Amino acid sequence: MFELLIKSIQEKVPSTEEELHLCKTYFTPKRLRRKQFLLQEGDVCNRMAFVEKGALYSYTTDAKGGQRVMQFAFEGFWISDLYSFFTREESKLNIEALEDCELLLLDHEQHDYLLKNVRQYETYIRILYQNAYVALQQRLEVTIGLTAEEKYSHLVDQYSTIVNRVPQHLIASYLGITPETLSRIRKQIASR
Amino acid sequence: MFELLIKSIQEKVPSTEEELHLCKTYFTPKRLRRKQFLLQEGDVCNRMAFVEKGALYSYTTDAKGGQRVMQFAFEGFWISDLYSFFTREESKLNIEALEDCELLLLDHEQHDYLLKNVRQYETYIRILYQNAYVALQQRLEVTIGLTAEEKYSHLVDQYSTIVNRVPQHLIASYLGITPETLSRIRKQIASR
């Protein structure tokens, strides 16, 4: 149950077996069925989730009731609404399971405790943010700079997991285009 | 020269006068004239810059030679190409002074040293990333989710500093629209 988390920590902050073993005590395992929610808009996000198995995605709902996909998370990734998690304000995000999931949850209190008392945890989190920030910056570049087709090609090249495991209309939303446009782009690419 | 930096640290990580005073020894002050570069694409980004005075912006250059503005930085902000800074790969970003600047530079070695040896510095950086990540996520929401006019209005509401101190064509690029479109939007807003 903790294999991937331990691997993720080990990669970033070399630690002893004991230390790694200890960290287990702070996390709560949780199973989630496809279509179940980890977070619903209006609630305060009180935890971060590490994905041991399965897939989830987060999205906002716009004025006309449409989804705007913000993030996908697969095995080995974290997902949460960090804005709500830190500010303690109501979240505007929904986090929903795309597939049946096995998660490890860390709640706000435990996160704070670990930050204060376990130096390695703070280092781990710092590196996590560092990577997340850089990845988000690249996504922004792609989103602003490329045409719909280029965005999709980039996704296929760089994040084939997403393309393989996620329904097309959610990919379209993630790229900021309509499902119809994505369908046409795929047709065009296929015909070459 | 160090007022804003010390304020920024103090806000996030309460420290004694001595500790704060000590941190000065790691930074190198640098002046930059309007239009001068802090970083040019092709170089490896070897430092992070804290802005004590003035304004800078970072941008990429696309295939047709057009600028794509990624970030603006004013007094109290940090600017760098974190991707290049961490990976030690060549940067695709340019960082240019919009106004004459007074900067405090921290190079890669010193950053590493401080992370390892000064717990408070790691905490400061962690909080910095945390905030930067959340801000970037919000920018992405705005960029994907809103029309050109809504994006501009949001900028006027939330980041009036940018609107006041930055030429319009750079704002357009930052929003991912053309200068012509921005000009028309402003005209329309003004006529109401």
Next chain:
DNA sequence: GATGAATCTTGACATATATCAAGAAAAAAT
């Protein structure tokens, strides 16, 4: 394996935004 739900495709048409071009206005440099 049948039934209903979710997802994807395709066409016709609408629209927001881009592009190109040229002149006006403002700002910087001499």
Next chain:
DNA sequence: ATTTTTTCTTGATATATGTCAAGATTCATC
């Protein structure tokens, strides 16, 4: 102050992408 450079505006036109609607597939569940 004058000149040069940069920035902003406006019009005409082009284009990528969105919207609406309907049928075709595919997938999930009993």
